[in-house]
Amino acid sequence: MNIVDTCGLSTSVANPIARDAVARYVDTVLRYSAHWESALEALEIEPENVLVRVLAADFYLAKGNVAETQEQLRHALRVEESGPDSLSPRERALSRAMRQWLVEGAPHEALATLMDALTQWPTDLFMLKRAQLVAFVLGDYKAMLQAARISERECQETPLFYGLLSFALEQNGEAGLAEVAARRALEIDARDVWAQHCLAHTLYFSGRHEEGTAFLQAHASDWDDCMSFMYTHNYFHLAIAHLALGHWRTVEHIFDEHVWPLAEPAPVGDGRAFARTDRADVQDQLGALGLLLKYELRRAVYGVDNPVASRWASVLEYVALPVRSLDPLHDVLVVHALVRLGRLDEAEVAVNTTMREYVEAQQDVSRRNDLTVQWLGYARGVLAAGRGDWGEAAELITQALATHGGAAMGGSNEQREVLHEFLLLALDNSGQS
Numbered sequence: 106m107n108i109v110d111t112c113g114l115s116t117s118v119a120n121p122i123a124r125d126a127v128a129r130y131v132d133t134v135l136r137y138s139a140h141w142e143s144a145l146e147a148l149e150i151e152p153e154n155v156l157v158r159v160l161a162a163d164f165y166l167a168k169g170n171v172a173e174t175q176e177q178l179r180h181a182l183r184v185e186e187s188g189p190d191s192l193s194p195r196e197r198a199l200s201r202a203m204r205q206w207l208v209e210g211a212p213h214e215a216l217a218t219l220m221d222a223l224t225q226w227p228t229d230l231f232m233l234k235r236a237q238l239v240a241f242v243l244g245d246y247k248a249m250l251q252a253a254r255i256s257e258r259e260c261q262e263t264p265l266f267y268g269l270l271s272f273a274l275e276q277n278g279e280a281g282l283a284e285v286a287a288r289r290a291l292e293i294d295a296r297d298v299w300a301q302h303c304l305a306h307t308l309y310f311s312g313r314h315e316e317g318t319a320f321l322q323a324h325a326s327d328w329d330d331c332m333s334f335m336y337t338h339n340y341f342h343l344a345i346a347h348l349a350l351g352h353w354r355t356v357e358h359i360f361d362e363h364v365w366p367l368a369e370p371a372p373v374g375d376g377r378a379f380a381r382t383d384r385a386d387v388q389d390q391l392g393a394l395g396l397l398l399k400y401e402l403r404r405a406v407y408g409v410d411n412p413v414a415s416r417w418a419s420v421l422e423y424v425a426l427p428v429r430s431l432d433p434l435h436d437v438l439v440v441h442a443l444v445r446l447g448r449l450d451e452a453e454v455a456v457n458t459t460m461r462e463y464v465e466a467q468q469d470v471s472r473r474n475d476l477t478v479q480w481l482g483y484a485r486g487v488l489a490a491g492r493g494d495w496g497e498a499a500e501l502i503t504q505a506l507a508t509h510g511g512a513a514m515g516g517s518n519e520q521r522e523v524l525h526e527f528l529l530l531a532l533d534n535s536g537q538s
């Protein structure tokens with residue numbers, strides 16, 4: 106019997122309750138809602154299904170649990186190799202791509218598999234979302250857009266599609282088209298929080314900060330049901346729009362209440378859902394550290410006592426040290442924090458041990474080279490700045506950001522903007538500006 110999922114695509118998930126959990130999981134991912142535990146609900150019902158195992162791997166990836174992610178993908182492969190061949194070709198392609206990316210350490214091959222699969226099943230928005238994520242991690246923005254363009258013709262009326270198109274356009278410098286796509290997404294669904302985020306990007310980069318703060322503030326209640334990344338990241342956007350307007354106290358307030366709140370968040374559901382804020386989450390830490398650095402640079406108070414100076418330690422307290430290289434941009438911001446707090450020895454260990462070893466372990470030669478020049482080069486520049494050698498810092502950071510703006514470190518243009526702002530300080534302090 107050919108069973109189809111909610112997108113009308115053939116699926117091997119036989120149990121209707123598990124199928125419903127899978128559909129809710131996909132919706133959760135696209136909406137960044139808190140209820141990622143639906144992947145585990147499907148796993149409890151149909152543990153020997155490959156797609157269910159792959160989505161469980163995806164869940165653990167979002168939780169930052171690499172070992173369990175890989176175990177779920179290996180289990181999926183064992184099922185695939187031993188079980189009856191009911192798996193749909195689409196599910197087989199997704200399983201293969203996730204394995205290439207997360208077990209075999211071959212992200213470029215994973216991206217090729219996902220792009221090929223999208224060509225065959227362009228309405229599969231989960232496939233598109235993951236293709237864009239792999240491309241994003243690689244800093245390959247052209248591929249992000251290419252993936253969205255593959256799906257565009259088939260998804261003209263599809264809710265949640267235009268946000269994916271908008272973000273890819275914005276990352277490719279097409280702010281005008283990105284705004285049109287974001288507004289189209291919001292016409293279809295005004296509560297599409299990813300599209301709200303995309304519109305925030307376009308307003309920020311076109312300098313419309315009053316409009317940006319008003320728009321985001323008006324939609325902030327929509328983020329209450331989001332996972333911590335989306336909740337804290339949309340507030341991060343609200344904060345940087347205020348920062349651009351010089352509203353220092355408002356930024357401090359948003360940081361304390363939403364980006365890095367000191368109060369423990371209330372648990373959601375049975376505890377397996379994602380909390381609204383999560384201090385152990387790498388993405389939450391990344392946003393908080395990036396905002397602190399940007400605040401100090403914009404207000405010209407980097408390295409001196411100022412209203413946010415004590416917040417550096419309050420974030421670093423929750424960072425697992427030495428850094429685990431789950432997210433390269435996160436790691437350089439942690440190096441920034443260590444240097445900012447005068448913990449130079451720990452910063453040296455992070456850069457010259459854990460980060461360097463991570464780079465050397467990369468199988469993909471071009472990835473290894475990109476990370477060496479851009480990621481390690483930038484981090485070594487921050488170390489040099491910490492030693493007071495601003496000339497060397499300026500030289501290393503200039504070189505690191507010269508290639509695609511440091512895109513190999515991951516993060517969006519706007520998340521990496523702060524690295525370019527730090528370069529300006531390095532140039533200034535070394536007498537080169």
Ligand SMILES: [Fe+2]
Pocket residue numbers: 302306338342517519
């Ligand atoms: Fe963003």
